[in-house]
Amino acid sequence: MTSHAPVIDTAHIPAPLAPIIEALAAAAVELDAVIGRGPLGQSLGAQVGENTDGDTQKALDVQADEMFAARMRQTDVRWYASEEQDSAQEMTPQGAYAVAIDPLDGSSNIDVNVSIGTIFSILDARDDAEATFLRPASEQLAGGYVIYGPHCALVVTFGDGVLMFVLDREKGVFVLAETALRIPDEAREFAINASNRRHWKDPVRAYVDACLAGADGPRGCDFNMRWVGSLVAEAHRILSRGGVFLYPGDARQGYARGRLRMVYECAPIAFVAEQAGGLATDGQASLMAQQADGLHARSPLVFGSAEEVREVARLHAEIAAR
Numbered sequence: 341m342t343s344h345a346p347v348i349d350t351a352h353i354p355a356p357l358a359p360i361i362e363a364l365a366a367a368a369v370e371l372d373a374v375i376g377r378g379p380l381g382q383s384l385g386a387q388v389g390e391n392t393d394g395d396t397q398k399a400l401d402v403q404a405d406e407m408f409a410a411r412m413r414q415t416d417v418r419w420y421a422s423e424e425q426d427s428a429q430e431m432t433p434q435g436a437y438a439v440a441i442d443p444l445d446g447s448s449n450i451d452v453n454v455s456i457g458t459i460f461s462i463l464d465a466r467d468d469a470e471a472t473f474l475r476p477a478s479e480q481l482a483g484g485y486v487i488y489g490p491h492c493a494l495v496v497t498f499g500d501g502v503l504m505f506v507l508d509r510e511k512g513v514f515v516l517a518e519t520a521l522r523i524p525d526e527a528r529e530f531a532i533n534a535s536n537r538r539h540w541k542d543p544v545r546a547y548v549d550a551c552l553a554g555a556d557g558p559r560g561c562d563f564n565m566r567w568v569g570s571l572v573a574e575a576h577r578i579l580s581r582g583g584v585f586l587y588p589g590d591a592r593q594g595y596a597r598g599r600l601r602m603v604y605e606c607a608p609i610a611f612v613a614e615q616a617g618g619l620a621t622d623g624q625a626s627l628m629a630q631q632a633d634g635l636h637a638r639s640p641l642v643f644g645s646a647e648e649v650r651e652v653a654r655l656h657a658e659i660a661a662r
């Protein structure tokens with residue numbers, strides 16, 4: 341019987357969830373190696389189909405989903421819900437837990453060598469998938485992401501602060517690097533896809549225009565802007581140095597509730613942001629108090645430094661009161 345070194349340091353992980361986190365980490369180690377080979381491996385960015393909502397599906401989206409699903413089948417996970425599958429899969433019938441996952445977030449960046457990620461949420465399993473996943477984000481047991489970048493990191497919260505593990509690529513093991521990641525309250529960096537300005541509602545336009553006006557405008561200070569096109573990369577930057585991220589609903593066809601999915605993107609990112617001392621809303625109200633009305637339902641998402649998230653909400657209230 342060969343003893344195997346654990347793929348992740350589980351000392352700070354609640355024992356009942358450790359096997360699931362280990363399985364997620366094991367799949368992430370495999371996926372990081374595939375991503376790291378880039379064009380030397382098989383074509384990762386080739387379009388192979390469409391998922392539920394007609395989003396293009398890349399080869400790596402499908403491969404990542406298969407890698408995570410295979411690992412989840414070996415754990416106590418009853419329900420597995422993925423961006424890449426129409427409905428939740430039942431795995432271990434008496435399993436106590438459920439996982440919602442975006443196996444590969446940021447697919448449009450695969451072929452241009454920009455950081456991409458995996459986003460995951462763990463909940464307790466109920467007798468049916470709908471009751472399990474369509475519930476307030478505050479009922480998550482864990483939320484987190486893996487970023488496949490210059491280094492590979494796994495960031496997770498269990499409701500008692502935010503842990504960060506960094507992959508030692510030579511040993512194939514995630515090593516604990518931070519036990520209390522914090523988002524600074526103040527920030528002077530915002531992230532939004534500014535090409536959509538003409539489609540935004542007034543409060544979003546007012547917030548961004550004030551940032552662009554900088555020291556000459558109502559904020560009285562200059563701002564910087566970032567937009568990577570990969571939610572996990574934006575989240576990791578904000579957790580590392582502060583900032584605010586906005587993907588609001590807008591006037592484009594199909595974007596009334598924005599682009600991001602509540603169950604396996606917004607909810608876990610909101611959990612991490614709040615546990616790191618930041619805030620997460622739909623632009624106005626706390627996201628953790630909200631629940632999806634469908635497995636792939638979208639939600640507007642504003643998260644990051646508390647002062648900036650509050651300023652976006654203040655503008656929504658001020659303009660609504662006019």
Ligand code: AFP
Nearest residue numbers: 445446447448449533569570571572
């Ligand atoms: P893809 O996985 O289709 O590339 O979408 C990535 C994403 O869901 C999220 O990671 C980004 O923040 C956001 O979409 C980028 O959206 P835009 O392409 O509209 O800027």
